[in-house]
Amino acid sequence: MTLARAIETGDLAELPSRRDEDWRWTDLRGLIREMPAAAGRGEVWGPGVFSQLAADERLEIVNGRGPAEHVLGSGRTLELRLIADGPGTSSAGLRLRVEPGVQGAVLLETHEALSAGILASINLRIDVAAGASLERIVIVETEADAVLVSLAEVRLGAGARFSQTVIVDGSRRQRTETRVEHPGQVAAARLDGIYLLANQKHADITTVVTHNGMDGSTDQLTKGVVRDQGRGVFQGRIVVQPGADKTDARMGHHALVLSDRAEVDAKPELEIFADDVACAHGNTVGALDEEALFYAEQRGIPEDAAKAMLTEAFVGEVVDRIEHEGARDVVRAWVAERLQW
């Protein structure tokens, strides 16, 4: 049961619902009472957030129309814009390959749903072959009423490096999911996330990393800020399969809840079936530190500015982990703008 399948068949029963354990905080069946018509051809309205950066290649997929496959070479930067232009439904898919030994490939990806009445599904398959490295930075930008679900299935080769940062500001219902098949074999994955939710926006960041072999590492840090009646969901699962000994996996999720009616649901899970592994997770949900806030105000920084400064600093720890300098600056500015609320 997936949104893509429901869109394809028009069958509402194919929608994931709260009865599916992995979807209980991101119910689609209860939300969508009838399937909208398919969207038209759609248009690109202007540049994307990453368009200002230098890129070697640029791809646009509008309402599912575009190439089905792409190969990324050494040191190449690809701007990938997955655009849903409504109203109506659309499904997009792309298979991206980073060939063996390719170093320094960068994927600057945006999921854009910036017109009204969008119900969209995105499915990506990303292969990072043996010894290759890819950094993927994803900004999801949507209209408040958009329903957008994306799934990236990532397959890593031996010794591959994959780093990812997902940045979202939510919508009516939204999930950004990443599934990583991890071979161990000194491959390394970093899966980070940021969610900034105001009004009644919802966002779900879900990751599943399956360690299938020895000597692999995974490092995850997700931070969220939720206010008004925003609702943030973080689901992180790390599975260490039998034989995947000496796996080193750590997962952190920390959220700031800035109002009484905001909500954060978090489910960090470690499923370990191997020996001699180093796995840790930390999960905190709390309010802004009142003492730190008073300290900043006592120095002359007005309350709203002090809150924005502390909040930006909280999220900044994730931004700082982005390796691509240009992307890091774009994300920092994007986050700062969102935190003006």
Add this chain to the structure above:
Amino acid sequence: MLSINNLTASIDGKNILNSLSLELPAGEVHAIMGPNGAGKSTLSYVLTGRAGYDVTGGSVTLNGEDLLTLSPSERAAKGVFLSFQYPLEIPGVPALTFLRTALNAQKKARGEAEIAAPAFLKLIREQAAALKIDFEMLRRALNVGFSGGEKKRMEILQMAVLAPKLGILDETDSGLDIDALRIVAEGVNAMCAPDRSMLVITHYQRLLDYIRPHRVHVLAGGRIVASGGPELAHELEREGYDKYSAVPA
């Protein structure tokens, strides 16, 4: 300069300050000494406007302006600075950024032009050198991983850069070894000026060997129960606070 009249304040309905009165003239350093629980820290928080403290009576003015109606940041812009007993760690905000943001916010509130980056760096380099603070430390998140002595020196650096009219030092000597204490005290002494006043809150007389007060006040039961010259501090050190704890609140 600072004028406190019959100040009464409570936390959760419990009176901590009871009709406290104090005059602090411009250019003077006054020490507030008192036993634990006398209301010393409460006084510093009420003067700076921290939430959770209810002022139920009295007045506080700085150069004739009512402080009690102002927010904490407005008071700061008027020139009130508190050196915290336990300085807070601010993860993710470099000390330089924090201090420049604070200085410019104060200037903006006062209708002054913001300080440009080169002028700010010059100012802070000079002050940091005087306090023996490594400039590289200022690039790190404020107070995160700093030792107790480093945090207190950072407080004095902030005071030097923000150049307040009223400096309140809350237990600045706590957690300092003798060398750090000397550096901090020199920093404070260097700031003494005809248009600036200091309120030095301390439990022990030790700090007052380095920062010489014009007047010493004893705070007990939420009010000033005795005042005198610097010799009063030595008397307290010899005899303790026992004779004041009998004073009814």
